[in-house]
Amino acid sequence: MIRELIIYPGVDKSGFRERFTYIKLKAGETVSIVGPTGSGKTALITDIELLAQEDTYTKRRITINGQVPSDEIRYNPAMKPIVMITQNTKCFADLTTEEFLRIHARARKISDHGVIKDTIDLANTFTGEKIKKDTRVTVLSGGQTRSLLIADAILIGAAPIILLDEIENAGIFKQEVVRLIHNAGKMVIFVTHDPVIALLTKTRIIMENGAVKNILYQNEPEIRAARNLLELDRKIGNVREELRAGKAITFDFLSVNFA
Amino acid sequence: MKLVVIAGPPSAGKTTLTRQIVKRFKDEMIIAFLKIDVVKAYEDIELKKEFGILTKKIYSGDLCPDHAGVMVLGDAVEWAEENGADLLIVESAGLCLRCSPYLNQGLGVIVLSSISGIHAPEKMGAMVSLADIAVITKIDLVSQAEREVMIQKIKEVHTKIILMETNALQGNSLHRLYKLIQDSPEIDGKNLILKGNPPLGTCTICIGRKEIGWRHHFGVVQKLDGPVAEYLYRGE
Known part of the structure; x- marks a missing residue:
């Protein structure tokens, strides 16, 4: 059982110590990491993913339930309590989707054969163009790849901690993914530039020059701002899907969506 | 003297890994480095310039580079020992992947890139199956799922191999490798033999x-x- 994860400070890009004592994240908590590009957001979740022990260039240290994770937990995928969805929109493995998932299920020691089909089905709820089980992963589009990797993380990775790196960039149905993950009771950490995602999380870590600069907690006006943005985001989504489907925007559409 | 033999395909990150090992140990050990290559290699010049360590290179020319390695390794051990080296790092040419240049003493390290192809571990045979340690590089370029698929493939070729993943440019997560090098016993230069049969x-x-x-x-x-x-x- 994962109760908490603690991040101990490392150094920023200039080699100066980060100015926090520790950051404690609890099971079920949602966190976003924000800041300009190059500010160290991905490095921070990579530290969490690798369960860094001062052996990454940021020199941070991570504990789980107050303990230094064992080698087995750090290096054996079957024991790893963390899944990470990176920004990659490409797979290099020359395997079909089914083979890829099957080997990954083996790595994570999952014996349920139904999981392969379930994963592909779930991925297909996030993406427009459907993925088939015998499609090679090398030819999947960027959005299909990320959809597959997200579904894989949820069902095959099936870990209590989920790290998502800029999920909004994939052209996938973001709200679906966010809702699904929110309902799973997991610790979820988003690296994001998306205001909706950032405002929906309880804790916000602000990055600058490779270091944690500040930590903020969701307040009342932010909850309201998030609600308004969600509505706006849904409208943008509706327009996007119309355009993607090759349709033109009509007065009817306008009056329904922007009345 | 300790010995580390590093093998793996071209562009896997052998030299980048070597650079991290040198950076880690240069202040506590005298390091000697041998690069075996076929036509052209700059690693020795770069490492000497950057860290001031002892370096040598050998071009195998028409000869199979792993065979050339076998031919010259005895001399290299003598050269390193005469110069008081505490650690000899040998980097293979990384061309033909048929041989394994690992020895019965010291550490054999296979370097594989995350993007080198999913079937590479199976195809490479002895270079993977006779190694002590596999270092998977460039992990920042692929998804976590794909890294784990790669690890699984390597484990299926060599169940006992010690696996580690790194972004060698930054030197992430190499502490275990450093520990293994530190703990590896001194070699007996008179009794070095190849671990596997070379198809020479x-x-x-x-x-x-x-x-x-x-x-x-x-x-x-x-x-x-x-x-x-x-x-x-x-x-x-």
């Missing part, structure tokens, strides 16, 4: 021969259809 039979006698077809060659030959090396062919 064809190389030495084929030097300079441009003709194709087994009739033009001597020694152990192979026909397209038929068993390998069942007989010695001595020409007409």
